[in-house]
Amino acid sequence: MTIQPIAAQPATAAASPASAVRAPVQTMDANVFMTLLVAQLKNQNPSAPMDSNQMMSQTIQLSMMEKTTEMATNSKEAFSLQMRSSAAQLIGHTVNYTLADGTTGSGIAGSVSYAGAVPTVTVSDVSVPLDSITGLTAPAAS
Numbered sequence: 217m218t219i220q221p222i223a224a225q226p227a228t229a230a231a232s233p234a235s236a237v238r239a240p241v242q243t244m245d246a247n248v249f250m251t252l253l254v255a256q257l258k259n260q261n262p263s264a265p266m267d268s269n270q271m272m273s274q275t276i277q278l279s280m281m282e283k284t285t286e287m288a289t290n291s292k293e294a295f296s297l298q299m300r301s302s303a304a305q306l307i308g309h310t311v312n313y314t315l316a317d318g319t320t321g322s323g324i325a326g327s328v329s330y331a332g333a334v335p336t337v338t339v340s341d342v343s344v345p346l347d348s349i350t351g352l353t354a355p356a357a358s
Contacts, residue, residue, distance in 0.1 A: 245285075249278045303328045303335035303346045311337065312351035313344045322351075 253274060260266050306325040314320045323340035336343045 246278060246282055249274075249281075299335055299346055300328075300330055303330075303337055306337050306349070306352065310353040311339055311344070311349050312353075313339060313342075313348045314350050315344065315348050 253271075257266065307328065309325055310322060311325050312320070312322040321339065321342065323342075325337045325339055327338045329336045329338070329343070332345075335346045337346060337349065338344070
């Protein structure tokens with residue numbers, strides 16, 4: 217049996233140095249934790265195994281981390297839903313607003329768009345982000 221040498225392949229234009237570098241992970245999730253725990257168990261000294269209290273402590277920390285992450289996600293979703301609901305309730309009301317560039321105005325809110333991260337309310341053909349609305353007047357009773 218003979219071994220054939222492998223010829224070096226020239227670099228192509230499609231593979232740039234920037235695309236070859238992987239961005240570092242900034243968070244530790246359950247997969248990373250479990251990978252580290254399994255590696256620790258595989259490489260432990262058989263005559264001095266991992267302390268069960270330490271393993272239980274690490275498992276509890278993982279559980280707490282997962283629940284904290286879940287609570288943060290739920291909080292963001294609840295805030296988003298609250299913004300959408302608040303924006304929808306503005307329709308038909310007279311609103312005052314101040315845009316980021318300092319432009320002020322007022323008018324009746326006619327529609328709401330949920331396309332971006334912050335809902336936008338259409339006031340007299342001007343798209344106004346919900347966080348730019350500074351005042352609200354209820355419609356006059358008929």
